[in-house]
Amino acid sequence: MNHSLHFQDSNWPTAFLSWLDSSQHSFHSSLLMHSMATRKEEYLYPEKTLGCLKELDHLTLHPHQLNAAKKVVFEMGGRALLADEVGLGKTIEAGLILKEYMYRGHVKSVLILVPASLGGQWQSELFVHFGINSIVHKGKKEWRSSPVTIATIDLLKRPPLREQIEEHHYDMVIVDEAHKLTNPKTLNYQFIHSLSKSYCLFLTATPIQNKSEDLYHLSSLLRPGLLGSLQEYREGCKDEKEKIVIKKKLDDFMIRTRRKETDISWTKRSIHIEWIEQLPYEKELYNSIEQFYRSQKEMNMHAFSHITLLKQGCSSIIALLKALNREQNKEISSQLGINLDVTPDQLITAKAQRILAFIQNTDEKVIVFTQYRATQLYLSWFLKQHNITSVPFRGGFKKGKKQWMTDLFREKAQVLIATEAGSEGLNLQFCKYMIHADIPWNPMKLEQRIGRIHRIGQKDDVEIYYLLNKDTIEERIWHVLQEKVSLFQYIIGEHDDLLSSTTKKEINRYLEDALLHSRSEKEMRLKLNQLEHFYELSSAKEQS
Amino acid sequence: MSNALHWELVHEFLDYKGVQVTKGPSQSMVHLNEELDRKFMNRPFYWHYRDATNQAGEPMTISILKNDGSPTPPNSIIATPLNPIFKQLVEAAHLETRMFKGYETAESASSHYAPLYPWIIIQGLFTMDPPGAPSYWREAAVSLTTGSIKTGENLFDYKSLKGTLPDGHVTMSPIVQFERAIQKCLTELDSTGKTLFTNEIAEAKGLKDKMIPFLNQLKEKKDLREYEHLSALYEPKIRFDYPIGGLVYARNN
Numbered sequence: 186m187n188h189s190l191h192f193q194d195s196n197w198p199t200a201f202l203s204w205l206d207s208s209q210h211s212f213h214s215s216l217l218m219h220s221m222a223t224r225k226e227e228y229l230y231p232e233k234t235l236g237c238l239k240e241l242d243h244l245t246l247h248p249h250q251l252n253a254a255k256k257v258v259f260e261m262g263g264r265a266l267l268a269d270e271v272g273l274g275k276t277i278e279a280g281l282i283l284k285e286y287m288y289r290g291h292v293k294s295v296l297i298l299v300p301a302s303l304g305g306q307w308q309s310e311l312f313v314h315f316g317i318n319s320i321v322h323k324g325k326k327e328w329r330s331s332p333v334t335i336a337t338i339d340l341l342k343r344p345p346l347r348e349q350i351e352e353h354h355y356d357m358v359i360v361d362e363a364h365k366l367t368n369p370k371t372l373n374y375q376f377i378h379s380l381s382k383s384y385c386l387f388l389t390a391t392p393i394q395n396k397s398e399d400l401y402h403l404s405s406l407l408r409p410g411l412l413g414s415l416q417e418y419r420e421g422c423k424d425e426k427e428k429i430v431i432k433k434k435l436d437d438f439m440i441r442t443r444r445k446e447t448d449i450s451w452t453k454r455s456i457h458i459e460w461i462e463q464l465p466y467e468k469e470l471y472n473s474i475e476q477f478y479r480s481q482k483e484m485n486m487h488a489f490s491h492i493t494l495l496k497q498g499c500s501s502i503i504a505l506l507k508a509l510n511r512e513q514n515k516e517i518s519s520q521l522g523i524n525l526d527v528t529p530d531q532l533i534t535a536k537a538q539r540i541l542a543f544i545q546n547t548d549e550k551v552i553v554f555t556q557y558r559a560t561q562l563y564l565s566w567f568l569k570q571h572n573i574t575s576v577p578f579r580g581g582f583k584k585g586k587k588q589w590m591t592d593l594f595r596e597k598a599q600v601l602i603a604t605e606a607g608s609e610g611l612n613l614q615f616c617k618y619m620i621h622a623d624i625p626w627n628p629m630k631l632e633q634r635i636g637r638i639h640r641i642g643q644k645d646d647v648e649i650y651y652l653l654n655k656d657t658i659e660e661r662i663w664h665v666l667q668e669k670v671s672l673f674q675y676i677i678g679e680h681d682d683l684l685s686s687t688t689k690k691e692i693n694r695y696l697e698d699a700l701l702h703s704r705s706e707k708e709m710r711l712k713l714n715q716l717e718h719f720y721e722l723s724s725a726k727e728q729s
Numbered sequence: 730m731s732n733a734l735h736w737e738l739v740h741e742f743l744d745y746k747g748v749q750v751t752k753g754p755s756q757s758m759v760h761l762n763e764e765l766d767r768k769f770m771n772r773p774f775y776w777h778y779r780d781a782t783n784q785a786g787e788p789m790t791i792s793i794l795k796n797d798g799s800p801t802p803p804n805s806i807i808a809t810p811l812n813p814i815f816k817q818l819v820e821a822a823h824l825e826t827r828m829f830k831g832y833e834t835a836e837s838a839s840s841h842y843a844p845l846y847p848w849i850i851i852q853g854l855f856t857m858d859p860p861g862a863p864s865y866w867r868e869a870a871v872s873l874t875t876g877s878i879k880t881g882e883n884l885f886d887y888k889s890l891k892g893t894l895p896d897g898h899v900t901m902s903p904i905v906q907f908e909r910a911i912q913k914c915l916t917e918l919d920s921t922g923k924t925l926f927t928n929e930i931a932e933a934k935g936l937k938d939k940m941i942p943f944l945n946q947l948k949e950k951k952d953l954r955e956y957e958h959l960s961a962l963y964e965p966k967i968r969f970d971y972p973i974g975g976l977v978y979a980r981n982n
Binding site: 210411 | 734735737738741742745809810811812813816819822823825826828829830831849851852854856858859860861862863864865866887888889890891892907908911912915916918919922929936939940942943945946947950952954955958959962963966967968969970971972973974976
């Protein structure tokens, strides 16, 4: 037929003709009237409007989420990096975009790639908020052809599943925690590159992990060619004028909303620092390691592993003893004559006692974060001795167990003891207390931890407790960071410059060098002053 | 989405299907018939067993609730587009009206038979790809006796149409073939769409131009499947969704 109209069902005109030629004619006036009225109500909308919102009147969407969805659908051609800060609802934004495309009939087959711990959460959120049914692919044959499939990259990236997945064309691919796709040499990157996809969304709060080139590699998957060649990009990042051009191009595929840019009235975040005096045995053990480390330094034999030991010593005795028991630390143990065979009483730490006291004084739920699994197990055991039930959470758990632990924490247990690994994307806004049993080296991780509870949906002010051991490496780190607030803010993203040629990894290295390798307090402060001066200059340039 | 409209639509549909409905202001009790139970209630094993043992099945009685209040009675469906069964009922109702045949009635009775003239009508929703344009509901109708064309909205009084030829009326034979009439309607709608979306087509072409370097990269890298799909998605096109086709015997020709 001679027209250029596009029908969703291209056979409709022929079907209408066949119907006219047949005698199967029926008519129900009222049904026709209602059908027409409903269609008009459902599908008539002004320009640049998300039509699917008519089906989502139960959902309270924030302006930044609506704007992000509109920008992706109407301006970016459906290929975008959603890089909002932690806790701003990137999953909801992605769900909204997906729903809109499904509503318009553009998307029928979807592949959602998420960390193992988040599969169930994605499935539940898609169904509850958007009425989208999906299956979580665990490798079984019959699950491969579902319209909306949720899976992990790790499951699909290797044969034979990889070949089977690559045979399909997906109308939309969504990758959560996409910062894992910043290295083109990895199997993850190559797998995503090999997928045939129309629309594509990457979600991450930290689009730059190590260097500004990370953004280039993400853009190569989403919009190849947008930023030119890698060499051109590198050169561009060094030139102030070129940087402006690149930033404009980034706006063509990346949406990054900061907390302070939203109109959400965030609940207050109170930070409490508690200085803890180590118990005698703890102190003795820690001091002996530190002493050993100093003597090594004098002989220029200092190694970074010693710093890790000191940090473990600040976390818990058991974490330190476990580390000393490892093969690579046997020499230190023997030189120091450390007795690795200790009684449970000797394992008690001042931090554990403080955590216990805190929990005993409240009926509210509490999350305790630690970097070390040994500390996690120890705290769990210690609290159990005082009739406090806790649930553990760590990266090694299978998806079902992670979901189970989260549910147990929500419904039954008062305490969740978590390590960072695997906690990304967790929604624990029903809890308002968080205790850091130790502090990670990378302050971004602190923000990630806090983001678990201080996110959209949190109704109460959140209380964050840092437990820091006095006269230890923790005190040095903390004091310097406090003193150099501007540096700290830079690292956690307040002055975040995604195109800076100096990257976060480099800053961490400078900080480590200044804090731990300086031969004197004076040298350390000098190095930090230089670093701070450098960023003040960068910031001034940026503003001008 | 107006839940009230869907609520009414589904009740009209159930009524049309001859189902026994006890309708309340916020809750209805529906005793399904076998056809609807088999189609919507998702219990294939039950019906398979009844069929295999050659026994008549007992269709379910369900409740349709306007709002998601608690406690909900057993076998209840919440009238929201997020409820898959309710959504299927809505879609089934729309499907029943995809094509219709109706008769107008002459205003005053006459000793002569009143003539009714056949018209082919197509109506539906205009929108555009890639997304961004507004949407419009438009109709086009072609007289099968004179070949004249009308476009606009609510070209006929659908509410007063009858399903059978009313007494004292006679239908005139069509001169224009059905196929020709459908073609004329679609050509007219095509022209309407192009007028409605003049600015949006230019805007969509701008987006496509912006995407050309990206599409070329895909082509160069031999990602041809991705290239073809995306080229088609970014190509500006006028869509005509949810079409309803009708044969109306009207008073006027």
